[in-house]
Amino acid sequence: MNDGLATAPTPSRRRLVWIVVPVALVLAALVALLASSEPATNRVAKSPLIGNAAPSIEGVDREGNKFSLADHRGQWVLVNYFATWCAECVIEHPELVIFDETHEASGDAVVVSLAFDDRSAAVDDFFARNGGDWPVLIDDTGPIAIDYGVSGVPESYLIAPNGRVVRKVIGGVTADFIDQEIARLEAAATGSEDASDE
Secondary structure (H helix, E strand, C coil): CCCCCCCCCCHHHHHHHHHHHHHHHHHHHHHHHHHHCCCCECEEECCCCECCECCCCEEEECCCCEEEHHHHCCCEEEEEEECCCCHHHHHHHHHHHHHHHHHHCCCCEEEEEEECCCCHHHHHHHHHHHCCCCCEECCCCHHHHHHHCCCCCCEEEEECCCCEEEEEEECECCHHHHHHHHHHHHHHHCCCCCCCCC
16 A cells, blocks of 8 residues: 555665666776777887888789888888788778878888788789779788787888888878878987987
C-alpha cells in the first residue's frame, strides 16, 4: 500500500550507484586523455642513427631505374617506409605527394619510398590511383629496413644534405611538419635556433 511517501532506495540501487558513478568517471577521464593525446602523425622518435651517416640505400625503383641515396647528397631526403595495406600509409600518402611536388622545382628535397612486405602489382596500382612520382623500391628492402631499425609502417627518416640522419618519425607525416623541421634544422645550422633533440 502506498501512503504517498517516497520510498527509500533499496540496497541494490545504492550498490548500482556506487558502481556506475566510478565507471562513468573513469570513462570520462579516458575520453579526455584520448582527446588531448598526441596525434598519430609527426611523432618524432629516438634512434641511434640520429646524427650519424645514413645507411646506404641502393636498389632499382618500380620503373626500373637505379636508385642510390649517395646520388642525393646536397638535398634533403625523406626516406619513407610504407605498405599499400597500411591504413595510416594511405592517409599519409597525399602529404608525401604535396611535399614532393612542393620541392620538385627547387630540387632541394626528394622522397624515396621503400615498400614493406608488398607486391609490385599492388604498389603500381596504389601509385596509379593515389599519385606520386618519386622513386619507390619494392624488392629486397628488408635488409635496408633492418639497417634503419624500422619497427613498423609508416615510418620515415629525414636525411640532411650532408648525408646524416636528423629525424625519425613514426606514424604518418605531414608536408607542413617536414617543411617546418627542415626550416628549423637549417636555422640551427646557421646558429640562429636551437634544434637539439628533445
